[in-house]
Structures are given as C-alpha cells and as structure tokens.
Amino acid sequence: MQMNPGAIAQLADYFKVLSEGNRLQILCCLKDGAKNVTEIITETGLGQANVSKHLKILAQASIVNRQPVGVSIYYEIADPLIFELCELVCERLSVSLEQRSQQLKTGI
Amino acid sequence: MQMNPGAIAQLADYFKVLSEGNRLQILCCLKDGAKNVTEIITETGLGQANVSKHLKILAQASIVNRQPVGVSIYYEIADPLIFELCELVCERLSVSLEQRSQQLKTGI
DNA sequence: TCGTTATATCACTATATGGTAATATAATCA
DNA sequence: TGATTATATTACCATATAGTGATATAACGA
Numbered sequence: 001m002q003m004n005p006g007a008i009a010q011l012a013d014y015f016k017v018l019s020e021g022n023r024l025q026i027l028c029c030l031k032d033g034a035k036n037v038t039e040i041i042t043e044t045g046l047g048q049a050n051v052s053k054h055l056k057i058l059a060q061a062s063i064v065n066r067q068p069v070g071v072s073i074y075y076e077i078a079d080p081l082i083f084e085l086c087e088l089v090c091e092r093l094s095v096s097l098e099q100r101s102q103q104l105k106t107g108i
Numbered sequence: 109m110q111m112n113p114g115a116i117a118q119l120a121d122y123f124k125v126l127s128e129g130n131r132l133q134i135l136c137c138l139k140d141g142a143k144n145v146t147e148i149i150t151e152t153g154l155g156q157a158n159v160s161k162h163l164k165i166l167a168q169a170s171i172v173n174r175q176p177v178g179v180s181i182y183y184e185i186a187d188p189l190i191f192e193l194c195e196l197v198c199e200r201l202s203v204s205l206e207q208r209s210q211q212l213k214t215g216i
Numbered sequence: 217t218c219g220t221t222a223t224a225t226c227a228c229t230a231t232a233t234g235g236t237a238a239t240a241t242a243a244t245c246a
Numbered sequence: 247t248g249a250t251t252a253t254a255t256t257a258c259c260a261t262a263t264a265g266t267g268a269t270a271t272a273a274c275g276a
Contacts, residue, residue, distance in 0.1 A: 003132075003133075003136050003194075005129075005133075007198060007201075008129050008132050008133055008136070009129050010201050011126075011129075011132055011194055011197055011198065011201075012126070012127055012128055012129040012132055013127075014197050014200075014201065015123045015124075015126040015127040015197075016123075016124075016127035018119075018120070018123040018127075019120055019121075019123040019124035019126075019127045020120055021113075021116050021117050021119075021120040024111075024116050024119055024120055025111075025113075025116055028111050028116070062204065079200065081196060081197070081200045084196065085193055085196065085197070086111075086119055088189060088192065088193065089119055089122050089123075089189070089193070090115060090119065092122075092187065092189045093115075093118050093119075093122065096170065
C-alpha cells in the first residue's frame with residue numbers, strides 16, 4: 001500500500017492536533033455542548049492565554065466551531081470523529097494494559 | 109464527560125506517535141508485511157539513522173514488533189488499529205475537501 | 217467617549233522533536 | 247581474530263511547540 005505524500009502530511013497534521021493532552025482536555029470539555037472561553041478555563045483549570053492558543057489551533061483545524069455571542073465566544077465540536085478515534089484508542093490501550101497484567105501474572 | 113488525566117496523557121502519546129509524516133510512511137511501508145531496516149530505507153528513501161530512530165519510537169509504543177534474523181532486524185506491524193484510524197481520518201478529510209469544493213462552487 | 221469584561225495575540229522562555237554525520241554495537245564468516 | 251555488513255546510538259543543530267505575563271482587540275453599557 002502506498003499513500004501519497006500529501007495525504008500522509010494531512011494525516012500527520014490531524015493526529016498532531018490531537019497529540020497534546022491539554023487540547024484533548026479542552027475537547028472533552030466541549031463534548032457535552034458549546035461553551036465559552038471562560039467556562040472552558042474554569043472547567044479545565046488552564047490559563048486564559050493558553051486556552052485561547054489551543055482553541056485557535058482547534059478552530060483552524062476545523063475541529064471546533066467558533067461562534068461570537070456578545071462579548072463571549074462560544075466554541076463547539078465540529079468534528080465528532082475525534083471522539084470515535086479516542087474511544088478506539090482507549091479500547092486498544094485498555095486491552096494492552098490487560099495483556100500486560102496477564103503477563104505479569106503468568107510470569108512470561 | 110470527564111476523562112482522567114492519565115488516560116488523556118496516554119491518548120496524547122498514542123496520537124503523538126502517529127503525528128509525524130515519516131513515521132506514518134514507515135508504517136505504510138510495513139502494511140504488506142514484515143521488512144528489515146534496509147528494505148524500509150530503500151522503500152522510504154529516508155536516512156538509516158533516521159529510520160532507526162523512528163523504528164525505536166514505534167517499537168517502544170508497541171506499534172511494531174522487532175524480530176532479529178541474523179544480522180538483520182525485521183519489523184512488522186503489531187497494532188493494526190493504526191490503519192483503521194488512518195482510514196477513518198482519510199475519509200473525514202476527503203469529505204471535508206468535498207465540502208470545501210462545493211462551497212467554492214456555490215460561492216458561499 | 218470611557219470603563220469594564222471577555223478574548224486574542226505577542227514576545228519570551230523552556231522543552232521537545234526531527235534529521236544528520238559519526239561512531240558504537242551486533243551478527244556473521246573466513 | 248579481524249573484516250564485513252546491518253543496525254542502533256550519540257551528539258549536535260535547527261526548528262517546532264507549549265505555557266506564561268503582558269498587552270492588544272472586541273463588545274457592550276453608562
């Protein structure tokens with residue numbers, strides 16, 4: 001199987017956006033629905049500048065939508081695939097953990 | 109939905125491994141089956157030191173298996189989930205591209 | 217218009233990451 | 247044992263990325 005360099009680069013970019021813990025935390029925070037920046041800050045405990053910076057990256061990647069409402073800006077998830085990906089990976093990681101646990105038990 | 113910090117960190121790590129284009133290229137190269145380092149170098153066109161470095165990361169993440177055979181080391185895919193993830197994301201990206209194309213056509 | 221609130225951006229620092237040339241290590245054979 | 251081949255590792259450099267404090271910008275109301 002050969003994938004063209006352009007597609008690979010886009011894939012890498014997509015995974016890169018998801019490769020940062022605090023960004024994932026922000027996305028989890030938005031899973032229930034739209035929130036403004038202050039709400040995200042409160043819920044995540046992250047700094048304001050930091051949150052804004054991460055939100056910008058997420059918006060540019062079309063993973064979240066940005067919606068001004070008065071002085072507030074609301075962000076909501078635009079790409080639900082990310083949660084599907086997270087679930088698949090979490091399953092994988094828990095299976096992996098289970099296997100290691102078994103190995104420790106059997107002494108292999 | 110709240111995910112514990114440990115799980116988030118593991119998720120981020122997993123995506124981080126996949127967030128590098130040359131690493132993805134190496135993984136694509138291994139999709140057909142096990143290859144030794146020289147074969148990977150030839151097929152990808154990457155440098156030997158660079159390939160070794162990336163393979164180390166992939167092995168430590170349990171995404172590939174490492175199998176010495178004489179002076180050669182063969183690597184093969186240990187975690188097929190990565191291709192599932194890639195397909196899901198590629199679909200998403202192509203849908204996204206199609207939508208942009210439509211927007212250009214309709215002038216929205 | 218000015219003051220307040222919400223948010224984005226900038227500039228800086230520290231750390232991480234990717235690629236490379238050189239070298240070390242491992243395996244094999246004569 | 248030494249030479250050869252295959253591969254891993256090291257040290258270095260350049261670039262990328264994350265977090266923060268300060269500041270700029272946007273929106274609103276008095």
